[in-house]
Amino acid sequence: MKKRILSIILTLALTVGTCSIAAAADRGSATRNSLKSYGAIEYHKGNDKVIINSDDLYMLADQIDQVKLEVTDQLEAMNTYFTSGDGISLGTDKYISITHTRPSKTDFIDPVSVNFDTLLEAIAASQSVSSDVTHYGYSPGTKLYKGSNGELTTNGSEEGAEQINVAAATADNLSAGTVAWVDGRLILGTGGDNRAYFDKGIEESNNENSNDPGLSKGVAINLKGDDNKATSYLVTEDMSGVFLYMIRHDYANVGNSIEFDVLPSDPEVSCQRILQISGAYNGAVKSNVYYVPELRKGTQIKFSATYAKLFRANNSEAKGISVNLKGDDNKQTAYLVQEDLHDVFMICKANTNPPLPAFNTLPGVPIVATKKLHNATVNGPGGSYTHDDIYYIPELRAGTSITNFGGSCHMFY
Numbered sequence: 001m002k003k004r005i006l007s008i009i010l011t012l013a014l015t016v017g018t019c020s021i022a023a024a025a026d027r028g029s030a031t032r033n034s035l036k037s038y039g040a041i042e043y044h045k046g047n048d049k050v051i052i053n054s055d056d057l058y059m060l061a062d063q064i065d066q067v068k069l070e071v072t073d074q075l076e077a078m079n080t081y082f083t084s085g086d087g088i089s090l091g092t093d094k095y096i097s098i099t100h101t102r103p104s105k106t107d108f109i110d111p112v113s114v115n116f117d118t119l120l121e122a123i124a125a126s127q128s129v130s131s132d133v134t135h136y137g138y139s140p141g142t143k144l145y146k147g148s149n150g151e152l153t154t155n156g157s158e159e160g161a162e163q164i165n166v167a168a169a170t171a172d173n174l175s176a177g178t179v180a181w182v183d184g185r186l187i188l189g190t191g192g193d194n195r196a197y198f199d200k201g202i203e204e205s206n207n208e209n210s211n212d213p214g215l216s217k218g219v220a221i222n223l224k225g226d227d228n229k230a231t232s233y234l235v236t237e238d239m240s241g242v243f244l245y246m247i248r249h250d251y252a253n254v255g256n257s258i259e260f261d262v263l264p265s266d267p268e269v270s271c272q273r274i275l276q277i278s279g280a281y282n283g284a285v286k287s288n289v290y291y292v293p294e295l296r297k298g299t300q301i302k303f304s305a306t307y308a309k310l311f312r313a314n315n316s317e318a319k320g321i322s323v324n325l326k327g328d329d330n331k332q333t334a335y336l337v338q339e340d341l342h343d344v345f346m347i348c349k350a351n352t353n354p355p356l357p358a359f360n361t362l363p364g365v366p367i368v369a370t371k372k373l374h375n376a377t378v379n380g381p382g383g384s385y386t387h388d389d390i391y392y393i394p395e396l397r398a399g400t401s402i403t404n405f406g407g408s409c410h411m412f413y
Contacts, residue, residue: 031061031112065112071119072111076102080126082109086134088125092118098125100135127181129168136166217316217343218392220373223301223308233310235299241318243345243412244271244290245374245390246305258290261300269299275322277349277408287349287388289412291320307376313343313392322412325357325402334403341396341413345373348389350407356391358404365397 037054075081079100085107087097096109096118103109114122133142138154147153148160155161168182174189181187223233223244244258260269275289295301301310312318325335348354359368374390393411402409 031065032058035061068112068114068116068119071123072114075122075126078126080122082111082114082122083107084109086132088128088130090118090121090125092121098122098128100130101137127185128183129166131166133166214394215369215371215392217313217394218345218371218373219312219314220390220392221310223303223310231303233301233303233308235295235297235301238297239295239312240293241312241316241343242292242295243311243318244292244301245307245309245311245347246288246290246303247286247307247376247388257302257304259302261302262296263298266296266299269295272320274320275347275410275412277347277410287347289322289347289410291318291412293318293320307388309374309390311345311373311390311392313394316343318343318413320412322410325409325411326405330408333405334401337396337398337400337402339398342394344393344396344411344413346370346391346393346409346411348391348406348409350387353387354389354406354409355404356389357402357406357409359396360401360403361397362399365400368396368400369394 035054035057037057040051040053040055043050043052072082081099081101081103083097083099083103084095085097085099085103087099087103090096090098092115096114133144134140138144142154143156144164144166145153145156145158145161146164147155147158153161156163169180169187170182171187171190172192174180174187174191175194176189176191178189179186180189221233222228224230246258258271260271262269270293272291273288274291275287277287323335324330326332327335346357348356356370356372359370361367370391370393372389373392374388376388387407
C-alpha cells in the first residue's frame with residue numbers, strides 16, 4: 001500500500017511546474033544538496049543515442065522536496081506537526097514525533113529532511129487522538145474535570161467536579177447526526193450521552209420529588225410478575241379508578257384479551273378501552289389503555305399481552321378520560337390545560353426514546369412533579385421497535401402549557 005501511495009505522490013510530483021520547483025528551492029533543497037552527480041553523458045551507436053544528464057536528477061530532487069513541503073503544509077492545516085520534542089512516537093523514525101500543537105523553534109523539523117515513509121505515517125497520525133493535555137494547549141500536569149453542569153473545567157474544587165482523562169470520542173459521545181474523524185475512522189454520533197444525561201436528570205428530579213407525598217400515590221403493578229411470564233393476576237385489595245395498560249402484536253396474530261373472574265358475591269367488572277396508540281411495524285404494535293372503575297379483592301385478571309400493567313393513584317377519583325395532547329389532527333405542538341387536574345397519567349410513545357414533555361406553569365404555580373412508572377421497548381420484525389414511557393403527575397394546574405412532545409403523547413385520568 002505504501003508503494004502504491006508513493007508512486008502516486010511521485011507521479012503528481014512530475015506534474016509540478018518550474019514555479020513550484022523555484023518555491024522548493026527557496027524553502028530548502030536537502031535532496032538536491034545530497035546529490036553528487038554533475039555533467040552529462042552522451043552515448044551514440046549508429047542511429048541510437050542515449051543522454052544521461054545530471055540536471056534531470058536535480059529537477060527530480062527539487063520536485064521530491066516540493067512534494068514533502070506540500071504534504072507538510074497540508075498536515076499543518078490539520079494541526080499536525082513534526083517535532084524533535086515530546087509527542088506521538090513514530091515507528092519509522094525514533095527521533096521524530098507528531099504533535100497537534102506548533103512546536104518551538106528548537107524542536108522544529110525541516111520537512112525536506114523527512115523520509116517518505118515517515119510522511120506517510122504522519123498522514124495516518126494526523127487523525128490520532130492524544131491523551132496528553134499539552135497537545136490541547138494546557139500546561140504539563142494540568143488536571144481536567146467535568147463540572148456539575150457537564151462542562152470541561154480545570155477547577156477541581158468546584159462542587160460536583162469529577163476528574164476525567166482525555167479520550168477518543170465514540171459514537172455515543174457525539175450529538176445525533178454529527179460526524180468526526182477519530183483515529184482515522186469516520187464516526188456518526190448517536191446522541192447516546194445526551195440521552196443518558198437526560199435520563200439522569202429525570203431520575204434525579206424524581207428523587208428530589210420523592211419526598212412529595214403526592215408522588216407516592218402513583219402506583220404501577222406488573223401483572224406478569226417479576227419473570228414477566230404470568231398470564232393472570234389476583235387482586236389483593238379493593239381498588240378504584242384503575243387503568244390497565246397492555247401491548248399487543250397484531251403482526252404475530254397475538255391480540256391482547258382481558259377477562260375478569262370475580263367472586264360469586266361480587267358484580268361483574270366494568271372495563272372500557274379509552275386509548276389505543278399504534279407504534280412500530282406500520283402501526284401493528286399497539287398500546288392499549290383500559291379504564292376499570294372498580295376492582296374487588298379476589299378478582300382474577302386473565303390476559304394475553306406482551307406487557308400488562310396496572311396503574312392507579314390511591315384514593316383518586318379517576319373518570320376514565322383520555323386526551324391526545326397533539327390534537328385530533330396530531331399536529332399540535334402545545335397543549336393548554338383548561339382546568340385543575342389531579343392524579344394524571346401520561347404516556348409518551350415514539351420509535352426512539354421519547355422525551356418527557358416540558359411543563360410551563362403560570363407565575364406563582366409550583367413546578368409540575370412527575371414520576372416515571374413504566375419504560376418499555378417493544379421489538380417488531382425487521383428491526384422495528386417502539387418505546388413507551390408512562391409518568392404519574394399528582395397535579396396539573398389550569399393554565400399550564402405542555403410542549404416538547406416526542407412521537408405521540410396522551411394523558412388519561
